[in-house]
Amino acid sequence: MDRQGRGGIGGDGFSLSYLRVNNVGIRHKRAPADAPRESRHHPTPRPDRHPLGISGLRAGRPPFQRRLCQGDVAQELEEGFIDEEVRFPPLLFSEDALVEHPPTCKENSVFYARTLLHAKKSVFSMHIHGLPDQIAIPSAFQAFGPDGHLVDPKQEAKVKALGVALAGQLKNEGAAVRLWTLALGGRWRYLFSMDRAIDPKLASNPVFLRVMQDALSIQDRFSAEPVYARTGKGFLKSAGVKEIAVAKVSRKPGKS
Amino acid sequence: MNRKAWLAPYTWEFVTAQNAVLCQAKSALHKPTSDGYEPAKELWESRHAEPMSLDEAVEICRQCHRLAPFCFYNGNTFTAIIRDVITNLGLEEDQTVLLRSLAGHIVAGVASEEEAKAFRKFLNN
Numbered sequence: 001m002d003r004q005g006r007g008g009i010g011g012d013g014f015s016l017s018y019l020r021v022n023n024v025g026i027r028h029k030r031a032p033a034d035a036p037r038e039s040r041h042h043p044t045p046r047p048d049r050h051p052l053g054i055s056g057l058r059a060g061r062p063p064f065q066r067r068l069c070q071g072d073v074a075q076e077l078e079e080g081f082i083d084e085e086v087r088f089p090p091l092l093f094s095e096d097a098l099v100e101h102p103p104t105c106k107e108n109s110v111f112y113a114r115t116l117l118h119a120k121k122s123v124f125s126m127h128i129h130g131l132p133d134q135i136a137i138p139s140a141f142q143a144f145g146p147d148g149h150l151v152d153p154k155q156e157a158k159v160k161a162l163g164v165a166l167a168g169q170l171k172n173e174g175a176a177v178r179l180w181t182l183a184l185g186g187r188w189r190y191l192f193s194m195d196r197a198i199d200p201k202l203a204s205n206p207v208f209l210r211v212m213q214d215a216l217s218i219q220d221r222f223s224a225e226p227v228y229a230r231t232g233k234g235f236l237k238s239a240g241v242k243e244i245a246v247a248k249v250s251r252k253p254g255k256s
Numbered sequence: 257m258n259r260k261a262w263l264a265p266y267t268w269e270f271v272t273a274q275n276a277v278l279c280q281a282k283s284a285l286h287k288p289t290s291d292g293y294e295p296a297k298e299l300w301e302s303r304h305a306e307p308m309s310l311d312e313a314v315e316i317c318r319q320c321h322r323l324a325p326f327c328f329y330n331g332n333t334f335t336a337i338i339r340d341v342i343t344n345l346g347l348e349e350d351q352t353v354l355l356r357s358l359a360g361h362i363v364a365g366v367a368s369e370e371e372a373k374a375f376r377k378f379l380n381n
Contacts (some may be wrong), residue, residue, distance in 0.1 A: 046327065087286060110295075199269060199273065202269065202270060202273045203373070205270075207265055207266075207270075207340070208270060208273065208274070210340060211270075211274060211336045211337060211340045212274060212277050212278075212336075214336045214339055214340060214343075215274060215277075215278055215279065215333060215335075215336030216277075216281055218332050218335065218336065218339075218360075219281065219282065219329065219332050221332075222329065222331035222335075222364070223331065223333045224282065224284055224328045224329055225328065226292070226324035226326075226327070226328075226330050228321055228322050228324070228330070228331065228364070228365040229292060229321075229322055229324035229330070230324075230367075232322075233365060233366075233367075234321070234331065234364045234365020234366045235331070235364070235366065236331070236360075236361065236365075236366045238362040252370045
């Protein structure tokens with residue numbers, strides 16, 4: 001994805017996009033404070049551009065796309081998803097403004113910016129963290145020497161710096177990567193990325209992992225809410241007699 | 257059963273991290289409760305390293321579950337700990353299964369009086 005936020009979500013663009021959100025091309029040069037609002041955001045408006053700067057939407061498209069543009073920008077500003085200096089005119093996101101000025105432009109900022117913001121939220125909710133930066137190595141078949149190193153020392157230094165930055169980020173993420181996957185029930189499953197507050201020493205503690213596996217295996221039998229504290233009567237879904245039957249079988253002669 | 261510091265390896269940080277993981281797995285909120293967290297923490301930290309009977313260890317887990325130190329998934333947080341203690345006793349497998357089930361029911365707060373008696377009787381024998 002380029003700095004204008006153009007481009008689809010896919011390939012390496014997905015993992016890298018969210019860190020680019022703050023750089024999306026909605027940070028236009030600041031016009032004088034007394035300039036009209038439209039001109040502050042679009043110093044050189046083109047005839048095919050929406051007067052309020054809405055882009056990526058066409059009149060007559062399904063309403064969900066309009067709703068997408070009517071999100072709470074203030075909340076996203078508070079959460080730091082977009083820079084403080086990027087201020088959208090409130091009118092931009094009102095239904096009236098959309099009706100009055102149906103957006104027609106494909107290019108530029110806002111729609112893509114908001115798409116990226118929502119993509120970023122989705123990515124965070126899945127506990128996927130973007131790489132701190134990206135480096136593209138063109139003509140890779142020529143870029144590497146026989147010893148596996150990059151031929152260009154500057155390029156190699158850049159890649160090394162990226163690796164260092166990435167390692168620093170992973171360190172901050174604590175045990176997330178180490179415990180991304182866990183053997184449970186005979187299958188490798190993605191279970192969780194652990195909270196940053198968890199001590200990395202615990203994450204590699206075999207007792208901790210053993211108890212965690214057992215606790216996860218019986219999790220569906222328990223109520224999530226603190227029923228026992230509220231009512232004085234606990235809740236536990238019966239697991240049947242399967243476990244006892246298995247133990248009995250193991251006691252039969254020849255089964256050791 | 258001998259008196260031993262059964263719960264010593266399970267620090268409060270251990271318990272908290274367990275609950276964090278369990279909540280994470282179910283996308284539930286991992287947060288201490290306003291009324292239950294401090295009493296449960298105090299009880300656990302004051303007792304968990306002491307030598308005690310297995311019956312007492314089960315009772316501490318049950319009490320902490322009852323106090324509900326976390327917003328969600330208190331039950332399997334403490335039940336898994338006592339199940340781990342019993343698994344490591346080195347008993348026969350069928351005895352382990354039976355004892356683990358009884359202890360789990362007691363900590364979960366669903367054990368009948370007969371089950372509690374059976375558990376104590378087993379320990380005394």
